[in-house]
Amino acid sequence: MARHLQIHGQNSDMLSSLITTLDHLKNASVTRHRETINMRNCVSLTHFIVSPIRANYFLANQPCISPVDYDAVMQHIILYPPPCQVQTQLIKIFDTWLSQVARILSTTTKKEYRTWHASQWALSGRWHGCNYFARLALHEVGAYSSVILETIHVDRANEREGNFESEYIYEKAARWVEGSNGAVRLVTIALISQDPLIPWTSPLLPGWNPASRSHDWGISPNQIIHSSIDTIATNITSQDKTSSARIGVDLYFATASCPNHRGYAEHVWNGVFCANGHLLPADWNSVASNFALSQIFSEATTTSHQGTAALDELRIPVNDLRTTLPRAVTMDRFAQAEFIARDAQQVVKQWRAQGLPTV
Numbered sequence: 001m002a003r004h005l006q007i008h009g010q011n012s013d014m015l016s017s018l019i020t021t022l023d024h025l026k027n028a029s030v031t032r033h034r035e036t037i038n039m040r041n042c043v044s045l046t047h048f049i050v051s052p053i054r055a056n057y058f059l060a061n062q063p064c065i066s067p068v069d070y071d072a073v074m075q076h077i078i079l080y081p082p083p084c085q086v087q088t089q090l091i092k093i094f095d096t097w098l099s100q101v102a103r104i105l106s107t108t109t110k111k112e113y114r115t116w117h118a119s120q121w122a123l124s125g126r127w128h129g130c131n132y133f134a135r136l137a138l139h140e141v142g143a144y145s146s147v148i149l150e151t152i153h154v155d156r157a158n159e160r161e162g163n164f165e166s167e168y169i170y171e172k173a174a175r176w177v178e179g180s181n182g183a184v185r186l187v188t189i190a191l192i193s194q195d196p197l198i199p200w201t202s203p204l205l206p207g208w209n210p211a212s213r214s215h216d217w218g219i220s221p222n223q224i225i226h227s228s229i230d231t232i233a234t235n236i237t238s239q240d241k242t243s244s245a246r247i248g249v250d251l252y253f254a255t256a257s258c259p260n261h262r263g264y265a266e267h268v269w270n271g272v273f274c275a276n277g278h279l280l281p282a283d284w285n286s287v288a289s290n291f292a293l294s295q296i297f298s299e300a301t302t303t304s305h306q307g308t309a310a311l312d313e314l315r316i317p318v319n320d321l322r323t324t325l326p327r328a329v330t331m332d333r334f335a336q337a338e339f340i341a342r343d344a345q346q347v348v349k350q351w352r353a354q355g356l357p358t359v
Helices: 009-018 022-026 028-036 052-061 085-109 156-161 164-178 221-226 229-240 305-313 318-353
Strands: 043-045 068-071 076-079 113-122 131-140 145-155 186-194 246-254 266-274
Touching (some): 022 028, 022 052, 022 076, 085 145, 266 318
Antiparallel strands (some): 043 076, 246 266
């Protein structure tokens, strides 16, 4: 965790320039920029230092800001991207699953459990001062969270440069356990990796670089400027669906033993999808797990054999993952194509504004 999360590209540099104080996190321009730059990676705002007292007071009184973590060790704010379609679907799947867990625990323990979306939690003990964001949490009402869902997104094209988000999220999982006095029993890490759609360019543009990692997608500059975003995105995704691009979804479970072996969690599910959303056959998805929730909720199992049986039957929602993620994958690829289309139109407009030929 001593290594900072890297800020990806000019768009993230722009985002950093918009945020130089805590109050800037409240600005509508920050939220708007996050939603329009195809932000997919965490951004560590290393250019300004925030004390734990200031950060925690601010986060306790500003519940409507974009999701962030506060790392008290580095004294930095870490800004999260909006969830992509695959992440959104994963949150829905696990909300349904954890809602079932909540009903079982509420019945067997006579205490009220519920799920909670997009919440902030202050850590204690060794990690006192840290304040972490959770996409989804299961908790007993009035108590600390028991289960946390973390989702991160990485591009396979950047794997050789090192995966800082993945490195960070495993350390964060260990801190959840250590900084909650053992209240957090399970951290589910959903790691989404993919071959990204590459930007549009054209050999007809004066600034064309044949060595750049880009593609004309079979669309000329003239077509770009005279077509709608939807038309361009549809053209791009129709080609992308026949490509060799792969999208992977891996689920890891980190339990109470996580702090003893940082960087490791049990691999409980793997799905590999084609760009058209097709889930590749079982030999691509060989991970299997016998994980049972009764292993971590002893209060339910000691008071009720029925509770133990119910938790044991409530296995990882593999069927929901297999049946609903394909559509989320295709929706996410189209959303990426829309960003490419907007950027392409902007490039062509800039060249035309300079009086340079684009056809």
